[in-house]
Amino acid sequence: MNPAVTAIRTGWTRGLIELRQSFTNGADLLNHLLWPVLMLIVTFFLRDVEFGSTGLPLGTLALPSILGMNVAAVMVSMSQHLTADREDGTLLRAKATPHGVRGYLVGKVVALSGGLLADLAIFLIPGLFIIGGLAAASAGSWLTLAWVLVLGVVAALPIGAVLGSVFTGTRSQGLLQLPILGMIGISGIFYPITSLPEWLQAIAQVFPFYWLGLGMRSALLPDAAAGIEIGASWRHLETAGVLAAWAVLGLILAPIVLRRMARRESGSRVAERRERALQRIG
Template sequence: MNPTTAAVRAGVSRGWTELRNSFANWQDLWGYFFPTAILLIVMFFMRNSTVPGTTFSLGTRTLPSTLGMGLAFTGMVGVAQQLLVEREDGTLLRAKAVPNGMLGYLIGKVVSIACVALIGLVLQVVPATLFLHGLAIHGVGGWLTLLWVVVLGLLATLPIGAVLGSLFEDARNFGLIVLPIMGSIAISGIFYPINSLPGWVQAVGQALPIYWLGLGMRSALLPDGMAAVELGHSWRHLETALALGVWAVLGLVLAPVVLRRMARRESGSRVAARREKAMQRVN
């Protein structure tokens, strides 16, 4: 068997194994259900508020945006967090020692984290349809839009997470990754229409993949008439595909380079030093 093919198969198997193991871990299950429950409660209380200038429910408009945000957050933060932790405990060093081990490792992360993102999507959409009027996938076109937005969104954000996780050696620096992402969410029109923000903020928000993921999810789950409150009074499918595609290409080109450089620096002495620091913090 071709070594690359073997690494891909091993990576897929690793990803499925990690996903199954997460279902037996109460902390992982809490991470699946608790944020979803909080989000649904907030959307429930927002259901009677309206989008400015319309009679449409603000909760219904906001939920698809948060779904896009969730995909981006899981893709970027999930990968970065796991890279930081597994770099510290030696998992990456062991993967590096196996032929094509880094390729298998990365594919495993992509599989497991992408599945986690999709699980979160389902857990939010299904119950939300029970109390948010107007939230629905409209016909074959809506399903196709949802499919390509989710796929492109994950391709655009997962490599970013891999790059971010490679830039730091200490898991205590995780906040340096989360804070900029939270800031980008705030200016991406997730919780409030972006056209209500200053022009320069709109420009910055549209340069980020989170805005386009939110817009794409809204286009798949909301009535066509709601495009009137978007920038350009359109769902801008072409621009969404181009923006997410550019981020995906940049990430897929940059991430392997950064990860290879990071893996070359890994050694037993570095892992031992990190463990010693971790033990000193515990003690």
């Protein structure tokens, strides 16, 4: 059998095992439940707060936006996993086997994508009953939701792998949190972006957070809600174009950066990072 195919099959199996373990481990299970539950509480308290004179509750506007934010945030998860596995030697062990890095990455994609789908379901299913005003009854809504989700994941995971290759330790991941929070803050997730200054709107439209939120809103909100968006339109073509551009960028950069990172990995580097970690603890 082709070694590459074997590596992919091994990665698929590894990813399913990691996914199953994440729902049988107490700490991981809490992580799966905590964020969706917190966001449900937020949207519940916003359900009667109307945005301006539109008659649209902020909770209804926020629910699909939060779905988009969760999809974009998977890039942070990929980055954190990759950095942690570099630090403890997991990636080095994968490198020691034929096509091991490929199998490792396939496993991470399967585990993180599966976990994301579960998290979205935990948030969305109760949200459909708690929050009114959603337009999720048609097949077109779910089709839009599906293509935005797929494009978003394909855009986010490779970029996350690139970021994980750049950061050398788990402590340095903190440098990633502030810009991510900044992008979330200006992306229209919790409040319509048209309320922000135009220069902030322009910055937000460069990154996938805004477009994922817009795509999810276009899937789950009534057509009248498009009136509060930029250009009073859902801009499906622009959404697909920007997300596709990020996906292409990530798919081009990720293999190059990952190969360079894997070549630099060695037992001495892992030992050096472990020694620095022990010194911090001590």
